[in-house]
Amino acid sequence: MVDFDNSPDKIGSPTASQIDVAKLAGVSQAAVSRTFTPGASVAPATRDKVLAAAKMLGYRPNAIARSLITHTTNIIGIVLVRFSNPFYWHVFKQFTKKLQQQGYWTLLFNVAEDEQVEETLLTALQYQVDGIIITSATLSSGLVDECLRAGTPVVLFNRYVLGARANAVCCDNVAGGRMVANALLASGHRRLAYIAGEEGSSTNRDREQGFIERLKEHRGDSTMVVESFEHREQGFAERVEGAGLEPPLWERAGQYTYEAGLAAARRLLERDDLPDAIFCASDLIAMGALDQARLMGFKVPDDLAIIGFDDIDMTAWPNYNLSTVRQPVDRMVDTTIATLMNAIEHPESDTVMKWLQPTLIQRGTTR
Amino acid sequence: MVDFDNSPDKIGSPTASQIDVAKLAGVSQAAVSRTFTPGASVAPATRDKVLAAAKMLGYRPNAIARSLITHTTNIIGIVLVRFSNPFYWHVFKQFTKKLQQQGYWTLLFNVAEDEQVEETLLTALQYQVDGIIITSATLSSGLVDECLRAGTPVVLFNRYVLGARANAVCCDNVAGGRMVANALLASGHRRLAYIAGEEGSSTNRDREQGFIERLKEHRGDSTMVVESFEHREQGFAERVEGAGLEPPLWERAGQYTYEAGLAAARRLLERDDLPDAIFCASDLIAMGALDQARLMGFKVPDDLAIIGFDDIDMTAWPNYNLSTVRQPVDRMVDTTIATLMNAIEHPESDTVMKWLQPTLIQRGTTR
DNA sequence: ATGAAAGCGCTAACAT
């Protein structure tokens, strides 16, 4: 039996190591290592010999072995939960693109249920990722501790855990909900409705809360109206015309999907006490609601205003031209990455939670 | 100065190793390894001691170190090129989901240009991924060789390289183009048009080729009509009514986007010699074309038929209800993974190229 | 069943 390892066949065979290259080049293994380490000091002559030998053998550095010793992988784990929402398609694209620009690769964990987050996260830790970004899922404080202990920084994207030492970057969904309420009230709507997405999600909860809270203030039956200066300013003008505003109708989509929006809107629009404006927890739901309204013969925005949340690409399509609340995606992504990088470089730095302000985009489905 | 490594503070500190666990449990390091290796022989008593110690220290196996020695990472690299097309959102979701079910994680490489594929692929190889899936990009035969040499199997998704030893799983795009031609001809359209996507892409080229080839056969001015039995059968009937069929109009969208479809359709519909049917290289282009046609007052499908390609979710929305050609995504994904797994398990197996058949989906934009 | 020992491919002192 021939020992191929030492035969000429070795050239071009799989997995040449630094030792093989060193032998062929007639240098030490360390010299090979230095040649492939940016900034290390190697004489040009040695360097050339090494590169020539490496090329002959088809040598490529083994990132795994390097990681074992440097304790850094240049890999960021991204946990994506139930990614049906096209909003996250764009988010994900941005994350991978910008991480790569900074020399990081993305190990993706596609999680179907919140319950799987724990197991998934532990796997990510085992792979020694340099950091973890979690979208659309919260963390138990036990898990947060586990990450802290492992020394792997985590940033939550569009979720937050109050009281835990978990970094978070979010759109200010409460503010977004308030904006919608303000806009609809300002254009004279009085019979409002809300279509909820996933009820457990904090995005849904916060959007709804901001919306309803602002309506309550408007009715003047809440003490919140004097809680802050800006609220008070608006409060005076609106309390006058606030009479007769009922609590909003409420309907459940259950998921952030077009189909769910279609169905929820139908239930809403078959009622006797019809709304004159609908705020939907996401754009996809809103597009379903819009199509349903048209199907049922409603004139939008004259009979019925519809407004979404996210500002995904499709909202600008002429057929929809949907009014919505724009999440500052690019800034959210940049901030998330910056927060993560900072936590990687300064492990002892404090927990950071940031809420970025959304923008109201008035298009053709509100007046 | 206190040596924290040997102090009680070690408990709960980052990165306990098997040695730490072994010391605490009073066993050998190998025993710890065995405890965490499924199927290894450990006495229940030892096992319990180890698990208790591991729990105290917060020990987690280091997947990187394990990979170094087992030569397998359980990671599949996915190269995604220009992923603007929502079709690939679904594809990607399916890939990650099904790979995870088989115990594999996904390392994502987001590539903007074909030119970056080489560099990216070499990076993937350095990370010792067990296999690579490449979507929407071809490989030079040099790159194919590089992968073969590294012993890392590669499967192309919806691309193929003839003559190279590269596995590929594709939708039969040529057949899809033919289906569209057949359907439009059968419903009496005679002034056809094609809107191209990315002209360099093989998907675009193949769809266009199948479409045009079939039209040529119909006109009876091609010898291809007698090349196969089925063509001949159809040929007789159609040659009779084939007279007067002009070569299709041609317009360029340039990208697989809605906006590009909108613009391309406008150019097409401002011509004097209007088409009565448009085949678009992708659904997103077709949706743009459809909206443009409506904007310009065309009745679809009466004045103008429109048909897309892919069958993305949105095509079924009532507002679009777009006729299209369905790529068998799930089967394509399954086949790709099966091909990859086979190549991983049997490194010497032959190169495989598979074309899966698409299905014509007639909805409301064709008659 | 368990421990001792070798080594995966590499980096990083430490000498020289």
Add this chain to the structure above:
DNA sequence: ATGTTAGCGCTTTCAT
């Protein structure tokens, strides 16, 4: 600038 040496954390013989 270069070689020597000692590991990184783990799996896997090989003894016992």
